[in-house]
Amino acid sequence: LYDAIAKLTYPEVKAFLVKYVDGGTPIPYEEFFSIAGIDYLKKKxxxxxxxxxxxxxxxxGKIVVTDNSNMNQFxxxxGYQKGDELVSINGDTVTATNFDLLLRKFNASAKEGDTLSVVVLRKVNGKKNTSVTLSQQVFKADRVIEHVLEINPNPTPAQLEMRKIWWGQGFCK
Structure with a gap:
């Protein structure tokens, strides 16, 4: 297949496929993206x-906390605990069918300083289904994102030229 691809394109394409697809060599994303003045960050x-x-x-049919080992500061x-069953979020009843909607609503409207109130059912002192209200003022917390591309604000003239080739005239100034 690689020979056919090389015939239709260039021998360098075959060499790339052999090295990075078959060979197991990690693709040097930083190097390739930097050609066009794009910064690649493995994690941010x-x-x-x-x-x-x-x-x-x-x-x-219930929404349950299955793991809290990756919780952020918020x-x-x-005070979420493994096994908590979410009953309500800011007064809205949580169901399996509406949880995604409630989560999107929170993410779209929550601001620092707002209060998030979540009622959960949990086992307390051996008693199951004890209602507990978790409440906290909303604040920003650390979030690690992976494989981030950022446009370098100070590209070289050569990088700008490559951007034009990649994306076409006028897309990225």
């Missing part, structure tokens, strides 16, 4: 509002 930490970075799953302040 940003500040963002979230409900706390908890892992949840639907279980028998989730820790809220």
């Amino acid at each position: 930490t940003i500040q963002a509002i979230s409900m706390g970075r908890i892992d949840i799953k639907e279980q028998k 989730g820790q302040k809220m």
Whole structure:
């Protein structure tokens, strides 16, 4: 297949495929993107509002916290526990069918200083289904994002020329 691709394109394309696809050599994204003045970051930490970075799953029609080991600072302040069943978010009843909508509503409207109130059912002192209200003022917390591309604000003339080739005239100034 690579020979056919090389015939239709260039021998360098075959060499690339052999080295990076078959050969197992990691693609040097930083090097390739820098040609056009684009910075590639393997990981970047940003500040963002979230409900706390908890892992949840639907279980028998209920939304349950299945893992809290990756909680951010906000989730820790809220006090989520593994096994918590989410009952309501800021007064809105949580169901398996509306949780995504409630999460999007929170993400779209929450601002620093707002209060997030989440009612959960949890086991307390051996008693199941105890209602507990978790409440905290919203604040931005660390969030790690992976494989980030950022346009370099100070490209060289050669990088600008490459951008024009990649994206066409006028797309990126």
